[in-house]
Amino acid sequence: MRKADRLFEIIQILRRSKKPMTADAMALELETSKRSVYRDIAALLAQRVPIRGEAGIGYVLDKGLDMPPLMLTTDEIEAAVLGAQWVINRGDPQLSKAARDLLAKIEASIPERLRPYIDDPAHRVVPAWDRMKDAIDLGVVRNAINGARKMKLDYRDAEGRTTERVIWPILLGYYETTRIICAWCETRKDFRSFRSDRIVNATVLEDRYPERPAVMRVKWRKAMEADWKKRKAEWEKHNACAPETP
Numbered sequence: 001m002r003k004a005d006r007l008f009e010i011i012q013i014l015r016r017s018k019k020p021m022t023a024d025a026m027a028l029e030l031e032t033s034k035r036s037v038y039r040d041i042a043a044l045l046a047q048r049v050p051i052r053g054e055a056g057i058g059y060v061l062d063k064g065l066d067m068p069p070l071m072l073t074t075d076e077i078e079a080a081v082l083g084a085q086w087v088i089n090r091g092d093p094q095l096s097k098a099a100r101d102l103l104a105k106i107e108a109s110i111p112e113r114l115r116p117y118i119d120d121p122a123h124r125v126v127p128a129w130d131r132m133k134d135a136i137d138l139g140v141v142r143n144a145i146n147g148a149r150k151m152k153l154d155y156r157d158a159e160g161r162t163t164e165r166v167i168w169p170i171l172l173g174y175y176e177t178t179r180i181i182c183a184w185c186e187t188r189k190d191f192r193s194f195r196s197d198r199i200v201n202a203t204v205l206e207d208r209y210p211e212r213p214a215v216m217r218v219k220w221r222k223a224m225e226a227d228w229k230k231r232k233a234e235w236e237k238h239n240a241c242a243p244e245t246p
Contacts, residue, residue, distance in 0.1 A: 003040070006030060010040055011049065011061065020058025072110060077117045080106060085125035090174055092138040131177045132197040138172060140204060141181055141196075145169045150207045151183075154200040162200055167192070168209040170216040182220055184209070191223050 013026055023037040030037070041059060044051055053059035072080070080102070087099035107118045144151050153165045167183035178195055185192040209216075 003043075006032065006036070007040055007044055010037070010044065014051065014059060014061035017060075020053055020060050022058045023055060026059075072106070072114075074114065074117055077106065077110065077114060078121060078123065081118055081121045082123055082125065085121075085123075089125050090128050090131065090176070092134055092179070094137075094139040128176055132179075132195070134179060134196040135199045136196060136202045138179060138196060140202070141169055141172060144204045145172070145213055148208045148211075148213055150186075150205040150209055152203045152205055153194065154202075155194055156198045156200055158198075163187070165192075165194075166205075167194070168216060170213050170220060184216060184220075191220050 009030055010026060013021055013029060023034045023041070027034045027037045038055065041051060050062035051059050052062060084099040084103050088096050091099065103118055107115055110118075141151070143149075148168075151167050151169055153167060154162055155165055156162045164187075166186040167181070168186070169181050169183045171182040173180045173182060173193070178197060181194045181196065181199075183192060183194065184190075
């Protein structure tokens with residue numbers, strides 16, 4: 001790898017990292033020596049790149065670095081195209097259109113020699129032929145999540161029974177054939193998931209729920225982890241008590 005490419009990759013590593021990166025970790029990712037990383041860090045500092053840290057502890061990139069936002073590598077372009085293909089095939093209409101617009105913007109911003117990576121990529125996402133049809137506009141749900149607004153649902157379960165719920169939507173999950181709304185359910189006083197194809201009617205309320213969506217998502221993840229551990233423990237207990245097959 002050329003030194004110029006390596007310097008750019010170091011900046012990218014520091015950009016995406018949520019914690020200080022050691023020279024050892026960067027050397028492993030770049031497939032180079034730790035000494036080379038130290039020299040590259042010194043070269044970046046000489047160019048006034050706002051890197052803080054020291055050897056043995058780790059480095060972080062301060063905000064304010066002025067770099068062209070679309071200096072993309074071929075791997076980054078392919079990753080963006082693959083992700084956009086997935087959204088085009090499996091996202092709701094609003095996100096599908098946004099993914100197409102994103103590809104058009106990337107194509108218009110990169111050099112001519114890189115455009116084949118978008119026009120004729122070496123990978124394809126298989127269409128979701130049996131995808132369930134959304135009964136509501138998921139763009140409305142995303143707006144409710146971003147605005148921390150409560151929603152009122154008429155929801156039909158797997159047996160066809162309809163119940164009325166007031167929920168705090170916090171997350172949209174996109175699966176191969178279905179989409180789900182993860183939410184706090186005021187009726188059940190617990191986190192619940194609602195399939196978009198089973199929602200009979202949905203209304204965004206004026207009421208805001210009391211906590212930020214990001215806080216609720218942290219609580220939801222902890223609840224899911226606790227539930228998974230509980231199920232795992234029950235499964236292991238069941239297997240331990242089961243008689244051995246001769």
